[in-house]
Amino acid sequence: MNRYSSLALTGCALISLLGVSACGGEPATPAPAPVSATAAAVFGGTDLAWIEITVAMDEQLLPLLDLAPTNSSGPAAKSLFAEVKALHEDELTNLRALHTEAGLPAENQHKGMPMPGMVTPEQVAEAAPLKGAEFDTFVAEKLKAHFDQGVNLAGSEGKAGVEPRTRALAEKVISSRRTYLARLGEIS
Template identity: 60%
Template sequence: MRRFPPVRFSRLNRFPPPARFAITGTLLLGLSACGTTTAPGPAAPASVAAAAPSAATFGGTDLAWVEITIAMDEQLLPLLDLVPGKAADQRLVQLSTQVRDLHERELGDLRALHDEARLPAENPHKGMPMPGMVTPEQVAEAAAARGAAFDDLVVRRLTAHLEQGVTLAESERKAGVEPRTRALAEQVLDSRRTYLSLLTSFS
């Protein structure tokens, strides 16, 4: 049985709600189907977010990317939680565990940037219908599946999540202005591409 080696990655509102939604719409319409303001390995280096000075300048793309990526990562986790007890292919268990650990570390950096940017506690993008956003209905569908059918559902949902992550991270890399947010997007871009490559072995 092929085993996947651990993939190692370093860690790294002032806009009113209508403006934030407009920025988000631009981000998504420009790169997926769906103004600047002040505001995986066990031995991973120190977080990018933690190493930064207290003051930072976040642009609209930065804010939208942070919020959307938090929502996407958080909504993927319940699906990954099902894998150890239900997957027929143990390679999928190993891969999903690595992806989950990576996302947990990633969420720590994203939440630090979220708090520094003074974004609202309630994420307006939670549950947003968009490519790659795992829904509670999709998690329930996976929970009811068995064997190879379960594995196929997880691989398809995870692939869509990673592909959308690439699209959005590329947007942040091109249009973002806050240095640590852009650096984290680079890490996200690398990790998503790596795991997409590994997922091809399940097709």
């Protein structure tokens, strides 16, 4: 079994541990510094799976948030969605650096994987014609699922991950997701 086959099995095992059936902070908290290419690191299977899954989840959320400036109902929702988008863009910078350092393949095997919290292109298409409160409610529902799953996955990384910067990023993910879960009520 090669490294990437092992990674795929580890990712499926991680998802299984979280009870997922499908396998096919503070808002202003700064993200950790980008990973140095010269830093020596040892990534375990959980680290590798968490990085790939979280990259896929964050990347697939952004197109939904891109609709907010024109589709959202008002300043509070637009502001919250903009904060969430900026947070995920910052996370992606750090996740992609870890991804590169870990030597993961360019093609993310978790992209498009049907799982809780993963925003799909179909959901983005469904949201595109929605306006105002209807759009805000739709996005809030997707964000809740995304945040809940992010906390679950990052919790698994915290328990079983071995690479210190990856574990630290997972802790920040838990904190930020919990913060934004609490703030979703601001727009309902």
